[in-house]
Amino acid sequence: MTELEYFLGLDYNTWWFLVVGAVFSGYAILDGFDMGAGALHLFIKGDENRRIAFNAIGPVWDGNEVWLVIGGGTLFAGFPEVYATLFSAFYIPIILFLVLLIFRAASIEFRSKEEMSWWRTTWDVSYCISSILLAFILGILLGNVMQGIPLDSDFEFAGHWLGFLNPYAIIVGFTTLALFMMHGAIYLSLKTKGKLLTKVTHFVRYTVIGFVIMFIILSFYTMLYLPEQTQIFKEHPTLFIVPILMVLTISNITRLIAHRKYFPAFLFSGITICLLLIVAALNLYPNILVSTVAEANTLNIYNAAASQKSLGIMLTIASIGAPLAIFYSLFVFWVFRGRVELDEHSY
Amino acid sequence: MDVEILSRIQFAFTIAFHYIFPPLSIGLGLMMVLFEGNYLITKNKKYEQLARFWTKIFAVTFGLGVATGIVMEFEFGTNWATYSRYVGDIFGSALAAEGLFAFALESGFLGILLFGWNRTSPPVHFIATVGVWIGSMFSAVWIVVANSWQQTPTGYHIVGEGMDARAEIVDFWAMVFNPSSVDRVLHVWNGSLLAGAFMVLSVSAWYLLKKRHVESSKSAFKIALMVATTCSLLQLVSGHSSAEVVAEHQPAKLAAMEGHFDSSKPADLYLFGWVNREAQKVTGLAIPGGTSFLLHQNFDTPVTGLNDFAREDQPDAVNAVFQFYHIMVSIGMILIALTLCACFYLWRGKLFQTQWLLWVFVPSVLLPQIANQAGWFAAEMGRQPWVVYNLLRTSDALSKSVQAGQVLFSIILFGIVYFILFLLFIYLLNKKIQHGPEELDTDTSDMYTDKLSPAK
Numbered sequence: 001m002t003e004l005e006y007f008l009g010l011d012y013n014t015w016w017f018l019v020v021g022a023v024f025s026g027y028a029i030l031d032g033f034d035m036g037a038g039a040l041h042l043f044i045k046g047d048e049n050r051r052i053a054f055n056a057i058g059p060v061w062d063g064n065e066v067w068l069v070i071g072g073g074t075l076f077a078g079f080p081e082v083y084a085t086l087f088s089a090f091y092i093p094i095i096l097f098l099v100l101l102i103f104r105a106a107s108i109e110f111r112s113k114e115e116m117s118w119w120r121t122t123w124d125v126s127y128c129i130s131s132i133l134l135a136f137i138l139g140i141l142l143g144n145v146m147q148g149i150p151l152d153s154d155f156e157f158a159g160h161w162l163g164f165l166n167p168y169a170i171i172v173g174f175t176t177l178a179l180f181m182m183h184g185a186i187y188l189s190l191k192t193k194g195k196l197l198t199k200v201t202h203f204v205r206y207t208v209i210g211f212v213i214m215f216i217i218l219s220f221y222t223m224l225y226l227p228e229q230t231q232i233f234k235e236h237p238t239l240f241i242v243p244i245l246m247v248l249t250i251s252n253i254t255r256l257i258a259h260r261k262y263f264p265a266f267l268f269s270g271i272t273i274c275l276l277l278i279v280a281a282l283n284l285y286p287n288i289l290v291s292t293v294a295e296a297n298t299l300n301i302y303n304a305a306a307s308q309k310s311l312g313i314m315l316t317i318a319s320i321g322a323p324l325a326i327f328y329s330l331f332v333f334w335v336f337r338g339r340v341e342l343d344e345h346s347y
Numbered sequence: 348m349d350v351e352i353l354s355r356i357q358f359a360f361t362i363a364f365h366y367i368f369p370p371l372s373i374g375l376g377l378m379m380v381l382f383e384g385n386y387l388i389t390k391n392k393k394y395e396q397l398a399r400f401w402t403k404i405f406a407v408t409f410g411l412g413v414a415t416g417i418v419m420e421f422e423f424g425t426n427w428a429t430y431s432r433y434v435g436d437i438f439g440s441a442l443a444a445e446g447l448f449a450f451a452l453e454s455g456f457l458g459i460l461l462f463g464w465n466r467t468s469p470p471v472h473f474i475a476t477v478g479v480w481i482g483s484m485f486s487a488v489w490i491v492v493a494n495s496w497q498q499t500p501t502g503y504h505i506v507g508e509g510m511d512a513r514a515e516i517v518d519f520w521a522m523v524f525n526p527s528s529v530d531r532v533l534h535v536w537n538g539s540l541l542a543g544a545f546m547v548l549s550v551s552a553w554y555l556l557k558k559r560h561v562e563s564s565k566s567a568f569k570i571a572l573m574v575a576t577t578c579s580l581l582q583l584v585s586g587h588s589s590a591e592v593v594a595e596h597q598p599a600k601l602a603a604m605e606g607h608f609d610s611s612k613p614a615d616l617y618l619f620g621w622v623n624r625e626a627q628k629v630t631g632l633a634i635p636g637g638t639s640f641l642l643h644q645n646f647d648t649p650v651t652g653l654n655d656f657a658r659e660d661q662p663d664a665v666n667a668v669f670q671f672y673h674i675m676v677s678i679g680m681i682l683i684a685l686t687l688c689a690c691f692y693l694w695r696g697k698l699f700q701t702q703w704l705l706w707v708f709v710p711s712v713l714l715p716q717i718a719n720q721a722g723w724f725a726a727e728m729g730r731q732p733w734v735v736y737n738l739l740r741t742s743d744a745l746s747k748s749v750q751a752g753q754v755l756f757s758i759i760l761f762g763i764v765y766f767i768l769f770l771l772f773i774y775l776l777n778k779k780i781q782h783g784p785e786e787l788d789t790d791t792s793d794m795y796t797d798k799l800s801p802a803k
Binding site: 058059060062063065066068069070072073074076077078079080081083084085086087088089091092094095096098099101102103105106108109110113154156157158161306307309310313314317318320321322324325328329331332335336 | 407416459461747756764
């Protein structure tokens with residue numbers, strides 16, 4: 001292996017692991033709320049209310065999805081082995097994910113273009129179902145990455161093409177869905193008012209309960225069947241602060257909603273997503289794709305990485321580009337701050 | 348069918364469908380910038396109407412471009428895992444730059460462009476419009492750079508052997524400015540600007556013929572005609588320059604494009620023809636030695652022919668490469684003739700009374716689209732059998748863990764979804780065009796609240 005390059009005491013590979021992690025966290029937080037809002041869509045009744053729900057995510061969903069594009073790019077760029085192995089291993093779920101993304105985009109794009117109620121209902125249903133399935137598939141993929149997949153000595157996937165459907169992954173899938181629904185409900189509480197807001201605050205209450213239940217099931221399942229996942233906490237007991245923080249954040253969300261502090265609540269649900277992914281990253285590091293066949297076949301941040309030269313170039317690109325990208329996002333959110341109004345002078 | 352041919356069909360189909368939209372976004376982006384810029388300077392409401400109207404059309408093409416574009420990024424990993432491992436070190440930095448510098452810019456400002464008319468001041472909105480357009484231009488740069496590296500690789504070295512061989516970056520700028528990238532980026536930009544300009548020409552011509560939105564359509568037609576004329580002439584220069592690079596670096600591709608077999612002879616320039624590969628003969632109308640003249644300024648200079656290459660190193664579909672290439676070139680010539688003719692009538696002050704010419708412009712929107720598609724098919728099929736020229740064969744680039752059934756499933760799925768999507772796109776486009784620009788300035792320009800219907 002070539003000499004590792006360092007920046008501020010961390011090697012380039014670790015830096016890029018952090019970059020990929022940060023971009024996917026950003027994606028989960030941003031697209032998470034519009035997928036979550038989409039998953040709740042059919043519970044919102046009445047054409048005008050549904051249009052408010054669409055307009056709540058209207059100016060931002062496209063920018064949110066760009067984080068996925070960047071995430072895919074950073075993974076391809078920094079860890080091409082992982083990109084190649086992971087995407088070819090989960091061929092069918094990834095193709096379904098892509099098709100659902102298209103359906104979702106089409107639903108948002110086309111829904112309000114016609115007034116016929118069958119037209120609007122069709123797109124409402126396709127929007128809601130595709131949002132639910134997208135969140136679920138993301139969770140399935142995360143669950144599989146967390147517990148590892150069979151990889152042979154060439155780092156090629158050696159399992160069954162349906163292997164992605166296993167109990168742990170399905171539990172993570174439902175947990176992700178519940179988490180996004182909670183996050184989306186809180187986002188909608190920022191954007192709605194009146195009767196719809198009252199209804200949305202009910203959504204928040206139910207989805208918080210749903211998420212907590214799923215989180216408890218996931219934790220118990222992990223402790224019972226995947227004890228190696230908790231290894232990191234035994235080795236570094238100080239890291240227990242992360243799950244404790246998470247419990248505090250979640251209980252804080254309910255308190256904030258009860259006090260009508262919707263924006264802080266939204267920040268805290270974003271922090272919850274972030275903490276969950278930090279736990280996942282802590283468990284994995286320095287591995288990315290653990291082989292369940294033999295330890296030597298595991299892809300980690302060193303054997304899966306691009307060259308030091310390439311990582312160096314990309315870290316330079318990222319340190320210039322990332323602040324710009326974050327600035328654009330914040331600017332757009334600032335321009336469209338406040339609640340959705342549907343009069344003829346609204347946006 | 349095996350995984351290779353299925354994967355190639357899948358890629359060709361999804362990329363061809365995707366490529367309907369980005370050129371339109373880039374081209375319409377410039378048109379929006381020009382309309383809105385004119386509005387800022389002249390304060391004339393007709394330019395504002397135009398900017399708002401074309402923004403709505405742009406919204407439809409842009410959304411579909413993003414949705415179908417994400418598919419492309421993931422397909423490298425799903426279907427071409429070996430390729431991804433091989434080029435990851437090189438492709439990666441281009442892709443990262445594309446995401447961070449281009450996509451973030453265009454999608455970030457898109458929200459303001461589409462929904463921000465009443466939320467921002469006109470100059471800020473204009474900045475957002477320019478941001479979206481620049482972003483789309485940049486995104487074309489990085490992806491074309493990556494593709495050009497596959498055609499003419501430089502700035503790399505190969506590490507490992509056999510299964511483990513990888514291209515690793517040595518010189519970033521040599522990779523970015525590989526021999527073909529500048530020419531190809533310019534060629535793609537021009538093609539895209541033509542796609543947008545001809546869309547505006549086509550719709551404006553139709554309005555003029557139908558005597559609707561006459562004032563604004565005249566202005567739109569003139570502005571688009573300026574862009575279309577400039578770009579179609581530039582395209583001739585950039586196309587010629589591109590062909591020289593192909594001749595130098597990818598002689599087998601050039602030979603296939605021109606149907607040239609015998610290296611000891613000068614190459615003819617076919618206006619059209621049909622290649623019989625077995626007989627090594629092209630039937631058609633040609634200028635003898637024409638290609639030799641274009642490349643070497645001499646009708647008698649020999650040009651490398653296909654016979655110099657082993658059969659397994661030649662493009663597998665020579666006649667297809669020839670046809671696609673000739674379709675592109677012929678359309679390029681038609682565009683020049685068409686725009687110059689319109690400029691002449693405009694100069695004589697008779698353009699908007701010349702009905703037949705306006706009628707010709709109505710279907711002209713298809714021409715740049717067809718040329719863009721044909722050009723890419725010629726470029727990519729001409730690159731075969733290599734995925735990275737002279738380094739990695741397409742047949743070695745596949746995902747080893749993927750089976751034919753899975754690929755077939757994905758083709759069927761994408762086929763159905765894209766078919767529906769295409770119908771919807773045409774339907775909506777038609778509807779928006781029938782509706783036309785708002786004549787008054789009370790328009791709310793919100794794509795989701797086009798019509799305010801009462802709540803049930």
